[in-house]
Amino acid sequence: MTKDDWLADPQYRDAVADLLGVLAYGELTAFTRLAGDSELSPSQPLKAAVAGLAVAEFRHYEILVARLDEMGIDPEVAMAPFIAPIDAFHERTRPSTWLEGLVKAYVGDGIATDFYREIAAYVDPSTQALVHSAMEDVGQAEFVVKVVREAIKADPKVAGRLALWGRRLVGEALSQAQQVAVERDALASLMVGGIGGPGRPSADLAELGRMFARLTDEHTRRMGRLGLAA
Template sequence: MSDVAPERSHPDRDLSDLSDPDYREAVVDLLGALAYGELRAFAQLAKDSELAPTLGHRSAHATLAAHELRNFTLLTDRLRALDADPEQAMEPFVEAVDSFHARTASSDWLEGLVKAYVGEGIAQDFYREISSYVDPDTRSLVLTVLEDQGQADFAVSAVRAAIEEDARIAGRLALWGRRLVGEAITQAQRVGVERDALASLLVGAPGRSGADLAELGRMFVRLTDEHTKRMDRLGLSA
């Protein structure tokens, strides 16, 4: 669940770059990381729906899960079009993503909603930042997958309604949100640096420009700023 962040693009990228095996590997890494994230999001939403307090909330979860599955299909279809095996493309990111979910297992439905909106939102912002460094077709796919389809409004309205009913839960959820931001940024850093090809999209490679240290610093400031905005929308302190 992610809000739309400001777009930054690098017009020197085009589809011909995919003939470069190093760049193609980086794109496969990016799509593989996103695909596994969508697969896990689908599974998590389906699981969390069992904790939903009403049938209407459960139905909303089902709709959101279907959206994640659609995104997963879009990404795996593109990987196959690049002659890449989707399972092999996802495999390098299984440990990092699974570790994040293991460390941030929610104890109830509301924590699950905050995690889906805040925790997943940070990860999605990170991928949106990386998409600034890829060719237009790949960037378009990434932004399509990360586009909000009502997930944010659902999470915000449900959490705010719960707080109105019992203001005491706000403190607990605020602490939960602050924990999530640290874990999510750690996950983003781990995904970004453990794969050389994916890291090359950010820091550059021979023949391809990337972000300098100052820009990388600004990127993580933007991630934190977007987190604060999400917490504010939920009615929680960041």
């Protein structure tokens, strides 16, 4: 089946619009947050490095918006349902220090990235490739791990505060992922099957449980890379 064959199902088309819409707004907010973090960076090299990450996130946003335009879907309309919940998540998890902002960009956004990659298992190959491209690590993981580990080495007390912050982020991020999955009917139908044509993969409730377990496991690994206890 081609991408157009899959998109011939109106409910599947709505689900893809939701998926690309939430990703696009997530990338746009990632850009604005990293741009703000760049201004707070304690040195010129760090400022430039964070600004580069912000630019890469904006390019991802542009890729997603271009696909929505190609589908004949207004990107603003596709993003609209997700503005309030994503803004609320960021308001609840507003970092109080520059390091907390970096950990949020790596840990909090990482959970969202893993979640949408999981959803991408249930879309057509062309959309799946687009999602993986938009979720590609642009160097933030290596950068954040290096900076945080150096900060912990310089002041070991930082580790405890950042570990608590990471635990808070995982709870909020998983709660938001579940909210998105449950409250958007098209996305929920995308995962459990019934749209997109015959032979399309789907997940049962047990698999959904395993998916959230995988998200938690990957969070633990990310915290370990930072030198923090999950």
